[in-house]
Amino acid sequence: MADFLLELRCEEIPARMQPKAKEDLARLFADALAKAGLTAGSVETFATPRRLALIAKDLPLATAAVSEETKGPKVGAPPQALEGFLRKVGLTAEQLTERDGVYFAVVEKPGRETAAVLAETIPAIIRAFPWPKSMRWGAASLSTESLRWVRPLSGIIALLDGAVVPCEIDGIASGRTTMGHRFHHSGPVDIANAGAYIETLRAAHVIVHFSERCKLIRDGAAKAAAVAGLTLVEDEGLVIENAGLTEWPNVGLGIFDEAFLDVPPEVIQLTARVNQKYFVCQGPDGKLFNAFICTANIVPRDMGIVIEGNHKVLAARLSDARFFWEQDQKTSLEDHAKKLARITxxxxxxxxxxxxxxxxxxxxxxxxxxxxxxxxxxxxxxxxxxxxxxxxxxxxxxxxxxxxxxxxxxxxxxxxxxxxxxxxxxxxxxxxxxxxxxxxxxxxxxxxxxxxxxxxxxxxxxxxxxxxxxxxxxxxxxxxxxxxxxxxxxxxxxxxxxxxxxxxxxxxxxxxxxxxxxxxxxxxxxxxxxxxxxxxxxxxxxxxxxxxxxxxxxxVRHDLIDAVFALGGEDDLVRLLARVHALQTFVTTEDGTNLLAGYKRAANILKKEDWRGIEGEISQTGEEDPLAMVDDPDLAPVIAAKMAERHAAAEHLTYTPEPAEQALIDALDAAAPQAAAAVEAERFADAMAALASLRAPIDRFFEEVTVNADEANKRAARLALLARFRDAVHRVADFSRIEG
Structure with missing residues (x-):
């Protein structure tokens, strides 16, 4: 097994692009390895303003031999088909394998050295890298075929177990040499192997771990504020941005003119943040204090000089902000609003x-x-x-x-x-x-x-x-x-x-x-x-x-929201969610689970029998149940009248119902109006309780009553009874939308 180091060195990479660039490098590298039949034990990526790097550990030294099989034409196919296949795979007819009446081309490919695979992979990754914005440079940039990178690429390190993996792109050859900190280190830096990379660069005043730089900035800013008796206004986005701007971060606290505090604190914070990448602080009273914390990319001999320079720049920015603040107030909001007619x-x-x-x-x-x-x-x-x-x-x-x-x-x-x-x-x-x-x-x-x-x-x-x-x-x-x-x-x-x-x-x-x-x-x-x-x-x-x-x-379960929304005509979110919450509580009880099972059994029978009954006369949507689906106020009286007819028909049976059948009729007579009245009064828990009383009668009905009786009148009446049961349930929710 071997460890591999790849470093791509260039001019300053924008801070906002670095986190995504690390992810893209890891993804492209893993995909390239997978295509070659290689897998690394682990892959870690690094980013600083001047470099993008990767360390892959536990790579095999060579790929395994593979057998590639390509399916060809059937035996006895026209000669032209066979000839075309042979040209495609580069074999003769004698080299094909016949299996189940079909020709196959089987090619044994020997394993390859990992170094050779990496030598091909590195230029491919560089050319395919998905920077949000990239550029061409130098004389070669006259051609659209020239290399594109986020900033001019200046160096490549490619080391496999300490040995250079030779490759070249756009005249830049791989090696083992990089550069340290722009100001704190002069001359090239040679990297012995992947394991030495992090500490060798640290000695050259470069911290390659993005997270480590973030911690230094975060902790340093909080400490600087605390020493001054202040509290840092935390800003993780600003921590990340400063980490992307520095290779050796160092923080310091400065003071700006207290007169600027007349400007709204959000303006001061945004001016410091957006324009200068500075943190701000609060005083003991919790209000914005006239202090700022800047992050430098150096360790200066005199931090006071650095802070003074930053103070001058911030003062100019705050002066602009104060000017805007004062100018805007010279015009009333009402007059400002008149200008909105010019904005599309x-x-x-x-x-x-x-x-x-x-x-x-x-x-x-x-x-x-x-x-x-x-x-x-x-x-x-x-x-x-x-x-x-x-x-x-x-x-x-x-x-x-x-x-x-x-x-x-x-x-x-x-x-x-x-x-x-x-x-x-x-x-x-x-x-x-x-x-x-x-x-x-x-x-x-x-x-x-x-x-x-x-x-x-x-x-x-x-x-x-x-x-x-x-x-x-x-x-x-x-x-x-x-x-x-x-x-x-x-x-x-x-x-x-x-x-x-x-x-x-x-x-x-x-x-x-x-x-x-x-x-x-x-x-x-x-x-x-x-x-x-x-x-x-x-x-x-x-x-x-x-x-x-x-x-x-x-x-809250999405299917229960669907079950209530499907009733139609409901756009009161408070009432809808009250019903949903009551339904969610109900369906998790034993009564709710069994009633749902009974409902689905009834619905399946009605669907199988294509039972529409009265609905078929009035449904405007083609759906099974107009009570659930029709959202037209003009149809409400029609539906109510037809439902009353159906219920009246069920009450005037032409035969004596069986005990279980009569029990369900009686239960519906009691529960349906109770549930409907509870829904109308938005007492949804009571509506569920009314439905719960149907659980035992519907279970007994299915156990003791034959719905599809031989007698037509019994069959029609019992299907109508199941439809009535379904309708009563639908007054509360469309149980067909509930999973389980």
């Missing part, structure tokens, strides 16, 4: 000003209809603020009107900061800066907070709004995005979601469930956006899909 939201959907107008109207309506007043206000589930607000405003038209005015005002101003200098410089601050500017103008706190937080939640773990005005604007903004794009049939696909509709839908779901809001999605889609049935169906399917994604982490 989407070519099919008008300008951002058009969107703001729609959002403002919808936000006001959500408040006026009391939709954004938490359903749990006044209960232990709501926050103290919501409880007080909910109990005050639920029946107070004056306060509702005040909230509606604030929601509309916030919505009309929520996108105004898009045209400010600060957001132009830092797009990440949109919404946040609008909130600051609104507060500076003296607008109501509820308005400023709604502008600030209306994008929330942006992702998993983000804060979810709960204040009514903020919720109204946040929901209106996301709902407008969803319904607007669906109205022009711009749907997300499995691979593409250019308008971030999945994120918007997850934000809607999180906001609705956080405060138990009863949002009538279908009504909004039809009355505010005139959404046709097709796009509306797409929206509800998308809602179902995202809800399952959102609930999966909470341990």
């Amino acid at each position: 939201f989407h070519e099919k959907l008008g300008t951002v000003a058009d969107k703001v107008e729609r959002v403002a109207k919808l936000a006001r309506w959500l408040v006026e209809e009391r939709i954004v007043i938490p359903a749990n206000a006044g209960t232990q589930n709501g926050t103290e603020q919501q409880d007080a607000l909910g109990s005050r405003v639920r029946g107070n038209d004056k306060e509702i009107a005040a909230l509606a005015d604030m929601a509309e005002q916030a919505a009309r101003l929520c996108k105004a900061d898009l045209v400010t200098e600060m957001v132009g410089e830092f797009p990440e601050l949109q919404g946040l800066m609008g909130g600051y500017y609104a507060a500076k103008e003296g607008l109501p706190q509820e308005v400023a907070e709604a502008i600030r937080d209306h994008y929330k939640p942006v992702g998993q773990g983000d804060d979810v709004p709960t204040a009514p005005v903020t919720v109204a604007v946040s929901l209106a903004d996301k709902l407008d995005t969803m319904f607007s794009f669906f109205s022009v049939e711009l749907y997300p696909t499995g691979s593409k979601d250019p308008f971030a509709l999945r994120r918007a839908m997850l934000g809607i779901i999180a906001t609705v469930l956080k405060s138990d809001l009863r949002v009538p999605f279908t009504k909004i889609a039809r009355t505010h956006y005139a959404l046709p049935d097709g796009p509306l169906a797409w929206f509800l399917d998308f809602l179902d899909e995202r809800l399952k994604v959102q609930q999966r982490e909470a341990g």
